[in-house]
Amino acid sequence: MVSSKDVAKYAGVSQTTVSRVVNTPNLVKEPTYRKVMAAIDELNYIPDGNARSLVQKKSDTIALISGPLYNPFFVETTTSIVNYANENGFKINVHFSNDENIEEIYNSIFEKKVDGIILSSVLLEDPVFAKLEKSGIPFILYNRKHESNKNFVEMDNEQAGFLATDYLFSLNHREVCWIGGPTEMSTFKGRYDGFLKAFQKNNAAINPEKIFIGNTSKENLYQTFLKLEELSEKPTAICAATDAIAIQMMDFYISAGYKVPEDISIIGIDNVKIGQHASINLTTVGISSPIDLGRIAIEKLIKMIQQKNKPCVQITEAVRLFERKTIIKKKKEV
Amino acid sequence: MVSSKDVAKYAGVSQTTVSRVVNTPNLVKEPTYRKVMAAIDELNYIPDGNARSLVQKKSDTIALISGPLYNPFFVETTTSIVNYANENGFKINVHFSNDENIEEIYNSIFEKKVDGIILSSVLLEDPVFAKLEKSGIPFILYNRKHESNKNFVEMDNEQAGFLATDYLFSLNHREVCWIGGPTEMSTFKGRYDGFLKAFQKNNAAINPEKIFIGNTSKENLYQTFLKLEELSEKPTAICAATDAIAIQMMDFYISAGYKVPEDISIIGIDNVKIGQHASINLTTVGISSPIDLGRIAIEKLIKMIQQKNKPCVQITEAVRLFERKTIIKKKKEV
DNA sequence: TAAAAAAATGGTTACGTAACCATTTAACTT
DNA sequence: AAGTTAAATGGTTACGTAACCATTTTTTTA
Structure with a gap:
């Protein structure tokens, strides 16, 4: 594994400078930049995300706990959530909950210091909710909400x-x-x-x-x-x-x-x-909105993460009827 | 953030012993174990996955690059893959490829030292494939394969x-x-x-x-x-x-x-x-098999990761006709 | 042109963990 | 009971990065 130290040695600069070339290139002189970039290309250097996360105390990772995909609703929300998060530089750890494995999922999630949690599988009186709040990790619920009425995006x-x-x-x-x-x-x-x-x-x-x-x-x-x-x-x-x-x-x-x-x-x-x-x-x-609940929720969550504030998001989307062909008009009973 | 050092101090033992209680409890005496566990519960200690990954050079994370879920085929494979991986202690970073963003996805994947990669979106003559092999990370293709015929699970x-x-x-x-x-x-x-x-x-x-x-x-x-x-x-x-x-x-x-x-x-x-x-x-x-391609592939991949060997997996599943009702028999032309 | 300010770079450290080796303590042997 | 072995615990280090502060170099200013 090639580290920033290897690059530094190869380019004849300090590890600090390599770090700067990668993260804040405007703090570095043009020739130095080129020298280091050449070394990076030459050695095929890729920064180690784990080390970076360790020192920065962030992981650029969001955990998604979704309902199962055999419900097409979650197909659409999962697509929106994963794509939006990826487009915004976040990795998404996906878990599908069948409402029985939820406890295990929670345990596994907290191990990896995710930057945020977005979840649909929560009960009105869910005991696990306390854990969520206590963790201090920004989170948002979509589809379902909790009795505490905290951070949800639902339909009416x-x-x-x-x-x-x-x-x-x-x-x-x-x-x-x-x-x-x-x-x-x-x-x-x-x-x-x-x-x-x-x-x-x-x-x-x-x-x-x-x-x-x-x-x-x-x-x-x-x-x-x-x-x-x-x-x-x-x-x-x-x-x-x-x-x-x-x-x-x-x-x-x-x-x-x-x-x-x-x-x-x-x-x-x-x-x-x-x-x-x-x-x-x-x-x-x-x-009524063309934007699905998952998409609304992930947007809010990422905003919470980036702005480091934790406003209480409470969104209830208006609904309307979509008339199609599975209903017949009956004759009025006398 | 409470670390293993905090736990150690609280329990009056060394950080090493705390690590042992968490990872190899049989190497620790019963009373010490209890003392440390009490401290862990008291302080609500959760080991930091990033630090652990850094030192162990593994992340218990697998990257999935799937085709889009609007193709129901990928709904089923994604479900199998995510669930099987989670059941076996792996996190899954999900990416949906539209065959245009594939380059970006690759770049982002290599940053976070995943333990393995499972992917469907690859072209027969994909240049990105070389990158994959060079990385040394265990990988497997499902659904599609590459001209090199390496590590695929497909149907016939x-x-x-x-x-x-x-x-x-x-x-x-x-x-x-x-x-x-x-x-x-x-x-x-x-x-x-x-x-x-x-x-x-x-x-x-x-x-x-x-x-x-x-x-x-x-x-x-x-x-x-x-x-x-x-x-x-x-x-x-x-x-x-x-x-x-x-x-x-x-x-x-x-x-x-x-x-x-x-x-x-x-x-x-x-x-x-x-x-x-x-x-x-x-x-x-x-x-013909009731087990879908994704499931077969993730099983193989996890085996590769755990056994640290990299056999070349080449699986072509037999197919059969499923007669239903979208085809009509025509009269024979004369 | 000398002094002051700004820009560029380097040195050292912390992050939290497990690996590794060293030491202490307990448990067998004969 | 002394010697030997095994079990239990501790001390130190490496992992790879960015933060932080220190130093050098360059530019600006009077």
Whole structure:
């Protein structure tokens, strides 16, 4: 391994000067600069990032704890986050959380002095959150937030749930089913609250048989599908808490021979890209802004790191309906 | 920042002993161990990964250079790679390459002494490959390979192209169109060669009007779609070099009012998960093994790192057809 | 042209850890 | 119980860099 000392010796200058050529070339005379650069090229010198981090107490590295990529929402945020961070000179350590390995992920993250942490996988009452705050490392939550309301970038989840559900009512659906994840997560809680709110507004009564709250794995959603099939009075529309859920349910229904929306209407939330595909055409609710939540969050985080101040970021993005083709208008009941 | 020296002072032992408690606890007496652990907990000591990397000359970090996630193939490989690496104690620095920023990515990677590099974005005659070999860092290519045939995990691309195309012929399609990326990439080259081979076998003549080789961006594929529309004699089937291309073309066709497969048959290559969705049901060719290429590659890479030997890994996975619903059988021409 | 100021370069040190060797302490042997 | 071996602990150093202060060289100023 060739070090700055080797370069210094080769160029006949001090190690300090080599460091200056690399970091503050304007402090160095032209001929010296050329001499050192020649040595650097000749010896193929690359500064050691670890040594640099050690002495500078920064690593130019950000840890990303994302939800799993089988949820297309995280495909888009991960892309934005990784690309924006790289463009701004940061490395990104990526971790995918399944909400069970979160403890291990935290432990591993704190070992490597990252400059910042951006994460989606946090519960409303997450005990691990205290650790995060105590660490003093700048952090930001995207998608989900914590009960403390610190540093988050979210969509207006309640409004999203409301808009989606109210839209179904507006098309005369009354037997509306909810399929969502645990309300320990702010996204699911907010969206479900919005769902309830729409029922209230439309003077409709919640039918507990048509409320499914639980793990959103494929297997579990299939169980939900089976239960829905057994219902004597089936719903005419499904309000899915995420596009990922909606798309998975579509798969089950279509595979079983149903037609969407003729036999069953489905609406999602997130406005994920694949939902725009002509084969899917998922009606959904998503943020109005073309910039996704991940991108907004990473921008804020990098600003926090660079300016060394830690303002409390609280961003709730407005949402709107994206009408596509998975919902049918029903005849008004008499 | 609390260091091992602080812990040592607090516990009344030497820094060396603290290091031993952390790394080789069996070399330390029980009471000493407890004393030091108490101090570690009390002071909330976390070893500094940068200092450790500096002295040990390893970083427990692997760099991943992946293709973009809008290609679902990379969604699956990225998931496998990140998860497997994390489970095995490695951090993953992720970079998404669009084949233009590859130079910058390389530069940034070499700064931080990663223990290994796993990458998909390499050209057959990539000049950057020399740099990679010269660095001495263990590396492995997945999906694409380099002309030097060193350290790759690929599918049998030629066979994939052949199987896909031959399948179209077997269903009596003669006017088959090829849409693929530049043949500077081993995947596209192999698949296109297989395409040609199938034409030969079926005594069919290539019609240059129906061969589209170029950038596979959405915009460019749309241009391809427009050109296809202008053709006097339109193809009855499209052989897409990747599922991503196939799915994008489906979107254009369906949006334009066509039906797949009634109006146009489409086959892809990669066997991407979303292609299995009941709304898409893409017929495709993919590896027979249930373990994806990324997973195979990261396993090999970690073995290389841990065993410190650098065998030349050359894996070509067998492929098979996955029959679904985007292809129609034509009547035999007379 | 001498003095003062600014620019350029060098020398030394700290960062936090594990490697390495030295020393002390405990545990066997006969 | 003395000698030998093994176990446990400590002291010092290297890793490669940038920060910091000191010194030399060059430029500016009166």
